[in-house]
Amino acid sequence: MRKTLISKAVAAAFLLGLGAPIAPLTAPTAEAANTQGMATSFKVEVLNGIHALGTSVVRAGTTPDSFKAALYLASATTGPGNTVYTATGEVSGTNYVAGGVDLTGSPDWIAPTSTGTTAFSTPSNSIVFTTVTLATAFDAVMIYNSTQGNKAVSVHTFGSQTVTAGTFTLTMPTNDATTGLIRIA
Amino acid sequence: MINVQLEADGPITQMDEADLVKSKGSIDNDNEATTWVEYRLASDPNAARAVHRSVHVTLKKQPGVFASGVAASFN
Numbered sequence: 001m002r003k004t005l006i007s008k009a010v011a012a013a014f015l016l017g018l019g020a021p022i023a024p025l026t027a028p029t030a031e032a033a034n035t036q037g038m039a040t041s042f043k044v045e046v047l048n049g050i051h052a053l054g055t056s057v058v059r060a061g062t063t064p065d066s067f068k069a070a071l072y073l074a075s076a077t078t079g080p081g082n083t084v085y086t087a088t089g090e091v092s093g094t095n096y097v098a099g100g101v102d103l104t105g106s107p108d109w110i111a112p113t114s115t116g117t118t119a120f121s122t123p124s125n126s127i128v129f130t131t132v133t134l135a136t137a138f139d140a141v142m143i144y145n146s147t148q149g150n151k152a153v154s155v156h157t158f159g160s161q162t163v164t165a166g167t168f169t170l171t172m173p174t175n176d177a178t179t180g181l182i183r184i185a
Numbered sequence: 186m187i188n189v190q191l192e193a194d195g196p197i198t199q200m201d202e203a204d205l206v207k208s209k210g211s212i213d214n215d216n217e218a219t220t221w222v223e224y225r226l227a228s229d230p231n232a233a234r235a236v237h238r239s240v241h242v243t244l245k246k247q248p249g250v251f252a253s254g255v256a257a258s259f260n
Contacts, residue, residue: 038256094190094197131197133190158217158242165190165197166222166239179246185253 043119043184047112057148064107065147069127069170070100072140074160085142085150094133094165101129103143110175120180127170134163141170143181154182187224189236205237206230218243 045051049059068085072078076089087098103109105124112121127141139160143153161168173179186199205224212219219242223235 036256094194131188133197135193156244156247158244159212159219161219161221161240161242162238163240164223164235164238165188166237168239169241171241171243173244173246181244181247 037117040114040117040119043117044112044114046184047119047121047182064109065145067103067108067123067143067153068100068146068150069103070098070142070144071096071129071134071138071168072142072155074137074139076140078140078142079155082142082152082155084152085144091134091136091138093135093163096129096132096134100141101127102146103127115177118177118183118185120175120177120183122172122175122181126172129163129168131165131167132163133165134161134168137162156181187237189224191226191236193234200236203227216245216247218245 042051049065070085071091072089073091078086078089085099090098090100092098103123103125108123109121110124112119114120123143137160140155140157142155145151145153158170172181175181177183177185187202187205188197189200189205190197202224204227206227208223208225210221210223219240221238221240224237225232225235
């Protein structure tokens, strides 16, 4: 159908004395410059709490929130489905306080940034449980926001461990677009 | 001095390292690099339960903690 129309248009042009043939219709070239995608800046700003696509919270200021880390038994089912900190399946033992420990740092997380199209952030310091006994095997840590109603941030697993009168240290990965603890790509 | 717990649920006390036997272990995989140190009583070096155990986990790339931002297409 299109070929027929083009032929008729070319013929009409000659009949009208226009001379030069009409260029055939072609598909757009691959030079189109628009690119679909989520703004990288938006990804960083989500980590910074700038955007509220739904109902948000009233903040007392612009300071970063505070976060905590709790440990979970290897027998527990803690994971991304948990919306807030839970004591269910949490470890217990000498010198371990329910709810875990505060993340340390000022602020608790390295300022969110991006490389390429990936936004990322990682806690500023290692998470340390000092002089504890955790006799039942555990293999996960939940990081949660103690400023915002203990809302869960993430759950990270590792090889099953126990601790006896010792220190459990969780050192963070390199904070970059490939290994940062929280990444939005 | 090393922190020890001689009995399960007992108090944490301290002992001279000379009275203990030390052992170490490690694992290294795509998810973590972990080391641990254990102490057992020198008088019972083969005991199943260590009187001290400390663990250091270094997280590596966490494959499950990765959100992919997608903007919907209209075509």
